[in-house]
Amino acid sequence: MSGFSRVIRWIVLVAVVMLSATAGAVAQQAGASGSGLSALARFEPEGSSIRDAGDGIAVDLNISQPVPWRVRTLADPPRLVLDFREVDWGRIEDRALSTAAHVRDLRAGLLQPGWSRLVLQLDGPFKVASAEMRTDPSGRGGAVVRLTLRPEPMAAFRAASAAPDPARWTLPRPATMPASQRQKRGEGPLVVVLDPGHGGIDPGAVEGKVHEADVVLAFARKLKEALLRAGGIKVVMTRDEDVFVPLETRISIARAAKADLFLAIHADAIPEGRAIGATVYTLAEKATDRASELLAERHDRDDLLAGVDLTGQDDEVAGVLMDLARTETMPRSERFARDLVTAIKAAKLHMHRHPHQQAAFSVLKSADIPSVLLELGFLSSKSDRKRLRDPKWQATMVGAIISAIRVWAVQDAAEAALLRQ
Ligand SMILES: [Zn+2]
Structure with missing residues (x-):
C-alpha cells in the first residue's frame, strides 16, 4: 500500500x-x-x-x-x-x-x-x-x-x-451512525477503560526486582474490582495479564468498548530520582517540563522497541483532524485530571509538587474519549516504591480514583444535558 x-x-x-x-x-x-x-x-x-x-x-x-x-x-x-x-x-x-x-x-x-x-x-x-x-x-x-x-x-x-x-x-x-458518547451517557452504565502501562516484553521502569508493568497491573485489577463493586460502571482493561499491548491497540480497545473515560496507569522511574508522589497527566504537544517530555518520549520509545512503529501515524492531516475532535474532548479530560488531583489530595496521599502536568503521551491521543494518565508514584523513589506495594495505600488510592470518577461523571452528564438543550 x-x-x-x-x-x-x-x-x-x-x-x-x-x-x-x-x-x-x-x-x-x-x-x-x-x-x-x-x-x-x-x-x-x-x-x-x-x-x-x-x-x-x-x-x-x-x-x-x-x-x-x-x-x-x-x-x-x-x-x-x-x-x-x-x-x-x-x-x-x-x-x-x-x-x-x-x-x-x-x-x-x-x-x-x-x-x-x-x-x-x-x-x-x-x-x-x-x-x-x-x-x-x-x-x-x-x-x-x-x-x-x-x-x-x-x-x-x-x-x-x-x-x-x-x-x-x-x-x-x-x-x-452510532449514537455519540454524549447521547449515550446518562442512560447505560459509565464505561471506564483501565490501561495498565507496559507488559510482556516491555517491563516499564525496573527497580531491582520490581517491574512497573507488574505494579500497575496489580493496582488496575484492584481498581477494577472496586469499581465493579461500586456499581453502575462497566470496566474494560486494555490488558489483564503480563502481555505486551501496543499503544495504538490500547486506544482501539477503548474505542471498541465505546469508552466514556480512559485511565492509563503508570509508575515510572525518573532518572533524577528525586521525584515523589502521584502525578496526573493530560495530553499536550508541548510538555509542562523536560521531565514530562522525556517520560512521554520514553513511553513511545518502549513501544517502538517492542516492534511497533508509530511514526507512520504522523501524518499532518490526520493530526489536525484529531486536534479538531479534541477541542470537545480536551476540556473533559482536563476536568477529570482536576477531579483526580482533588480526590487524591483529599485522601491525603502524596502528590508530586506539580500534581497536574501535560505531555505528548501517544496513549492519550484518542480524539473522542476523555483520557488521563496517572503516575501512581515513582519507582525510582524508595518511599514511593514502598507505598505502591502497600495494600492500605492501594485501597486509599483506589477509593480516591472512584470518587473522582463519580464527581466527573455527574458533572459531565450535566454538561451533556445542557448541550443537548
Ligand atoms: Zn510507564
Whole structure:
C-alpha cells in the first residue's frame, strides 16, 4: 500500500470516528429540518483563494466552523477531490475563487446526505504535498483548509489515484451512525477503560526486582474490582495479564468498548530520582517540563522497541483532524485530571509538587474519549516504591480514583444535558 493511500485510509478512519462525535448535533439538525444537508458549516468566499504557487497550486478555503473532511486525487481527468461534512458551498464563483492556471474547472455540491464535495479539475498530475485544517486563530470559530499541490510524474499520480477499494469512500449515512458518547451517557452504565502501562516484553521502569508493568497491573485489577463493586460502571482493561499491548491497540480497545473515560496507569522511574508522589497527566504537544517530555518520549520509545512503529501515524492531516475532535474532548479530560488531583489530595496521599502536568503521551491521543494518565508514584523513589506495594495505600488510592470518577461523571452528564438543550 502506498504512503498516500495509507494517508487516505487514515483520513477516512478519522473522519468516521469524528462522525460519531458529531452524530448528536447532526441528529438534532436533521430532526429539525428533515433535509439531507443540515449545513453545519458554510463556505466563506472572502479570504479564500486557489492560486498558482511556483510550479504548484496553493488552496486556501475558509469555512464557518471546523468539520471532518478528507482529500484525495483522482485520474482521468486529473482531479483534486475534497469532501467535507456538512458544508454548504452556496454558489461558488469560479473566477473569483480560482486564479490558478493549473485549475481548469471547479465545482462543488452535495455528494450524499451530510457530505458535500469540491472538485478541482487539474491540467496535469499533482500530488497533495501538504494539507491541513486549522481553526481560526481570531477565535471567531471558523476554520481554514490549506493545501499545497506539487507536480508529480503521471505514473505516480495514477498509482496514488487508483481506487481499487471503493469501500474507502463509503461513509455511513447520518441515520446509521452510532449514537455519540454524549447521547449515550446518562442512560447505560459509565464505561471506564483501565490501561495498565507496559507488559510482556516491555517491563516499564525496573527497580531491582520490581517491574512497573507488574505494579500497575496489580493496582488496575484492584481498581477494577472496586469499581465493579461500586456499581453502575462497566470496566474494560486494555490488558489483564503480563502481555505486551501496543499503544495504538490500547486506544482501539477503548474505542471498541465505546469508552466514556480512559485511565492509563503508570509508575515510572525518573532518572533524577528525586521525584515523589502521584502525578496526573493530560495530553499536550508541548510538555509542562523536560521531565514530562522525556517520560512521554520514553513511553513511545518502549513501544517502538517492542516492534511497533508509530511514526507512520504522523501524518499532518490526520493530526489536525484529531486536534479538531479534541477541542470537545480536551476540556473533559482536563476536568477529570482536576477531579483526580482533588480526590487524591483529599485522601491525603502524596502528590508530586506539580500534581497536574501535560505531555505528548501517544496513549492519550484518542480524539473522542476523555483520557488521563496517572503516575501512581515513582519507582525510582524508595518511599514511593514502598507505598505502591502497600495494600492500605492501594485501597486509599483506589477509593480516591472512584470518587473522582463519580464527581466527573455527574458533572459531565450535566454538561451533556445542557448541550443537548
Ligand atoms: Zn510507564
